[in-house]
Amino acid sequence: MLKNFQLGQKFNILLVTIFAIAVIVSGVAFSAILSRNTEQQVSAKATLLLQTMLSVRQYTLDQVAPELTPRLDTETEFLPQTVPGYSAREVFEDLRKNPEYNNFFYKEATLNPTNLRDQADSFETNLVKNFKTNSALKEMTGYRPSPAGDLFYIARPIAIAKESCLRCHSTPEAAPKSLLTTYGSANGFGWKLNDIVGAQVISIPASLVTNSTQHDFFLLMGIIATAFAAIFLLVNLLLKYTVIRPLNLMAKVANEVSLGNMQVDFERVTNDEIGKLAAAFNRLKTSLVMAMNMLERE
Numbered sequence: 351m352l353k354n355f356q357l358g359q360k361f362n363i364l365l366v367t368i369f370a371i372a373v374i375v376s377g378v379a380f381s382a383i384l385s386r387n388t389e390q391q392v393s394a395k396a397t398l399l400l401q402t403m404l405s406v407r408q409y410t411l412d413q414v415a416p417e418l419t420p421r422l423d424t425e426t427e428f429l430p431q432t433v434p435g436y437s438a439r440e441v442f443e444d445l446r447k448n449p450e451y452n453n454f455f456y457k458e459a460t461l462n463p464t465n466l467r468d469q470a471d472s473f474e475t476n477l478v479k480n481f482k483t484n485s486a487l488k489e490m491t492g493y494r495p496s497p498a499g500d501l502f503y504i505a506r507p508i509a510i511a512k513e514s515c516l517r518c519h520s521t522p523e524a525a526p527k528s529l530l531t532t533y534g535s536a537n538g539f540g541w542k543l544n545d546i547v548g549a550q551v552i553s554i555p556a557s558l559v560t561n562s563t564q565h566d567f568f569l570l571m572g573i574i575a576t577a578f579a580a581i582f583l584l585v586n587l588l589l590k591y592t593v594i595r596p597l598n599l600m601a602k603v604a605n606e607v608s609l610g611n612m613q614v615d616f617e618r619v620t621n622d623e624i625g626k627l628a629a630a631f632n633r634l635k636t637s638l639v640m641a642m643n644m645l646e647r648e
């Protein structure tokens with residue numbers, strides 16, 4: 351079949367094949383690199399936020415709680431501002447007012463929480479159990495399904511590292527009265543020193559990761575396609591003006607010579623192989639003319 355194709359067609363088949371292979375190979379490689387990079391960036395952002403929340407907790411513990419704790423025993427209403435988890439949550443909610451971050455979620459998912467809003471769901475419960483059974487595990491990342499689409503999450507264990515935490519989380523008897531009035535005595539107790547009670551979880555919609563990856567992917571593929579289109583055009587032009595046209599012209603001249611018109615010449619425009627061929631044909635024509643003249647004389 352290839353035998354019946356013109357030179358240009360053969361070259362184009364070759365180019366399109368190379369193009370297809372290049373697109374597939376580079377597409378697979380790019381998408382792997384891009385999604386890894388985007389995931390790293392997103393995870394770095396989430397890690398920074400998690401660290402910040404830890405600092406907010408620490409600040410509350412070190413500076414706010416000592417100021418407010420005396421009031422916990424005297425006032426009837428509990429002051430949640432003393433609680434590290436509360437301040438972290440409030441700071442994060444404030445951050446989420448920023449349109450750039452309103453798709454980020456922060457939760458101190460806990461197995462037996464004081465505030466039921468922090469109750470770990472079944473997925474988070476599994477995360478916490480993983481942290482409990484494997485104390486060397488310091489962080490988990492991945493995707494989880496949600497009704498609004500997949501979420502990319504990053505989670506770290508929450509451990510009871512300080513004795514002071516136990517005042518409010520060990521037994522209802524030890525806790526300030528106002529805490530019981532606000533939260534009741536049914537949950538958020540029985541925690542032990544060094545226990546892992548929950549996990550800090552930051553989640554963002556996976557579409558944030560995949561959309562920006564897709565955008566970059568199509569941009570890169572667009573650049574490759576444009577570059578190949580330009581190469582395609584250039585090769586075709588080059589082929590047409592340096593090979594196909596001169597060959598067609600030579601074929602036409604050879605036709606005329608074969609019909610007896612000896613006035614036409616093979617034009618030598620270039621010094622490449624085509625030019626050499628034209629020169630050789632011209633010598634052939636001269637020999638032919640001489641041979642015919644000799645025949646005529648005899």
Ligand code: HEC
Binds near residue numbers: 466511516547
């Ligand atoms: C003064 C009492 C008090 C102290 C001390 C305290 N907590 Fe809490 N903790 C609470 C209350 C009340 C909440 C619920 C706050 C809210 O409404 O979000 C809470 C919430 C939490 C939560 C979120 C899950 C849940 O139970 O709702 C975690 C995790 C937590 N505390 C861990 C700690 C750790 C760790 C310490 C010690 C560094 C600590 N707490 C010290 C009272 C306390």
